Amino acid sequence: MNEIKVVGIIGSGKMGSDIFNYLSDFRYELIWFTRNPDHKETLGKTYHKKIKRQLKHGIISQEVFDLRFKYRITNNLSDFAQCDIIIESIIEEPDVKSEIFHQLDKIVKTSCILASNSSSILPSELSENVQRKNRVLGLHFFYPIAFKNVVELISSEFTDDISLEKAKLFLDDIKRFYLEQNEDSAFILNRILLQIQIVAFDIMKELGLGFKQFDDIAKQLVPDFGLFEMMDHVGHNTMYNAIMNYSKKDSDKMKYEPLLIELKKSNSDSGNNASNLFYDLDTDLKTITQEDANKILNKINETANKYLIEYSEKYHMNLFNLKKGLEELCGIML
Numbered sequence: 467m468n469e470i471k472v473v474g475i476i477g478s479g480k481m482g483s484d485i486f487n488y489l490s491d492f493r494y495e496l497i498w499f500t501r502n503p504d505h506k507e508t509l510g511k512t513y514h515k516k517i518k519r520q521l522k523h524g525i526i527s528q529e530v531f532d533l534r535f536k537y538r539i540t541n542n543l544s545d546f547a548q549c550d551i552i553i554e555s556i557i558e559e560p561d562v563k564s565e566i567f568h569q570l571d572k573i574v575k576t577s578c579i580l581a582s583n584s585s586s587i588l589p590s591e592l593s594e595n596v597q598r599k600n601r602v603l604g605l606h607f608f609y610p611i612a613f614k615n616v617v618e619l620i621s622s623e624f625t626d627d628i629s630l631e632k633a634k635l636f637l638d639d640i641k642r643f644y645l646e647q648n649e650d651s652a653f654i655l656n657r658i659l660l661q662i663q664i665v666a667f668d669i670m671k672e673l674g675l676g677f678k679q680f681d682d683i684a685k686q687l688v689p690d691f692g693l694f695e696m697m698d699h700v701g702h703n704t705m706y707n708a709i710m711n712y713s714k715k716d717s718d719k720m721k722y723e724p725l726l727i728e729l730k731k732s733n734s735d736s737g738n739n740a741s742n743l744f745y746d747l748d749t750d751l752k753t754i755t756q757e758d759a760n761k762i763l764n765k766i767n768e769t770a771n772k773y774l775i776e777y778s779e780k781y782h783m784n785l786f787n788l789k790k791g792l793e794e795l796c797g798i799m800l
Contacts, residue, residue: 470550470636471495476566477555478505481583481609485553488611492640496537497545506541513539547573551636553605555583558704560591567602568595579629581605585656586708588649590622599624603633606653607642608795616794617644620652645791650715651781654788655795657712658773659693665769666693666762667725673758676748683754683762687770690797698743702733771800 478500593602604620681692706729778785
């Protein structure tokens with residue numbers, strides 16, 4: 467089986483940058499794509515300044531510096547021609563991602579794996595205009611990668627065994643724990659978390675609490691982030707689109723409606739994806755009782771356990787691995 471030596475990364479936002487920085491600790495030839503020529507120059511200057519400082523202070527050796535100095539930052543997709551795997555991490559819009567995959571399909575060598583870091587768009591949706599559908603799969607990393615040791619490895623009905631095995635060897639090599647999924651079980655960790663968030667939203671409204679007020683209690687069980695804080699961080703428009711995608715896999719679509727309505731309202735009121743967040747709405751909060759706090763914690767724990775078992779049985783996934791994945795995602799221990 468061909469060894470992965472040249473890795474391409476598409477996207478210079480938060481997640482693309484995190485993937486690049488994480489992989490720079492391994493001995494790959496890295497090529498990093500950003501569409502904006504000016505951003506390319508900025509990224510290059512910042513990165514080279516960083517590794518020169520690391521060399522100066524003895525954080526990396528001269529050998530490692532020489533390797534990392536050769537990493538390429540480009541705004542030309544043709545530079546990916548010799549990549550063994552390409553990880554796409556751009557805006558969560560199917561049409562934009564599909565177009566990138568279509569362009570890459572005409573550039574890269576036959577054996578190259580085309581992987582998407584999408585958190586809600588299936589590999590089959592991204593390979594509609596790709597001839598080598600057998601080389602397309604999902605590699606869903608979680609941010610920040612250094613502290614979230616879990617990746618969702620997602621295959622479609624077209625993904626072949628060679629591509630899957632190469633992807634597994636790659637994830638082993640970069641020391642990532644992974645959950646192997648097909649398109650029925652895809653994005654299973656976010657889907658379990660979403661069931662908790664749906665219940666959390668209902669309880670919060672029932673008790674008349676604020677979003678941050680609720681999160682302060684919930685963090686006793688879900689310590690890595692607040693359930694609504696996470697939505698604010700991701701962005702309400704992105705969350706809305708992701709939940710719409712996840713709901714397609716559920717026969718009970720009505721349970722998603724209250725949260726979707728709230729996200730849509732917030733996004734339409736603000737006119738963008740960065741303001742009018744849930745935490746901004748918390749005013750004139752009532753005092754929370756210990757009884758209410760216990761109710762919140764019990765319901766979160768009950769919901770998490772329910773869907774862990776339900777999904778592990780429904781999708782024939784190892785329950786222990788699913789628990790480990792959820793713990794890596796949000797810190798909850800069940």
